Amino acid sequence: MWIYILASQKNGTLYVGVTNSLSRRVGEHRDGHGSEFARRYGVARLVYAEHYDDPAEAIAQEKRVKHWRRSWKVELIERANPDWNDLYRTAHLD
Numbered sequence: 001m002w003i004y005i006l007a008s009q010k011n012g013t014l015y016v017g018v019t020n021s022l023s024r025r026v027g028e029h030r031d032g033h034g035s036e037f038a039r040r041y042g043v044a045r046l047v048y049a050e051h052y053d054d055p056a057e058a059i060a061q062e063k064r065v066k067h068w069r070r071s072w073k074v075e076l077i078e079r080a081n082p083d084w085n086d087l088y089r090t091a092h093l094d
Contacts, residue, residue: 001058003065005048005077006038010084013041014073018062022049026088046088048077 002022006015006029015038019025028034030044038044052058065073077084 001052001055003050003052003058003062004046005065005073006043007045007047007077007084008042009045011074013043014070015041015043016062016066016073018058020055022046023088030088045084045086047081047084047086049087 001018001020002025003016003018004022004026006017006026007013015029015035017025017035025034026044026046029038032039034044050061052061065076068076081087
């Protein structure tokens with residue numbers, strides 16, 4: 001399982017999600033079928049992803065991160081990906 005954060009651009013709108021197939025899910029977002037929110041705000045750049053072996057742990061972390069302050073989410077992204085590069089093209093996703 002994966003938790004992930006998508007962004008519209010560097011320091012742009014953020015979307016936090018959880019999935020069992022990161023490549024499939026990000027592809028859905030990019031095709032406009034991921035979520036209404038992501039489609040409406042153009043949120044399709046994968047800027048953070050974290051793998052979990054335990055699905056319950058991944059879901060719990062996603063719920064926590066969704067309720068974090070924006071500044072905490074930005075800090076999480078920038079620790080792992082300071083330039084907010086699109087990880088979809090470079091990362092091993094599944």
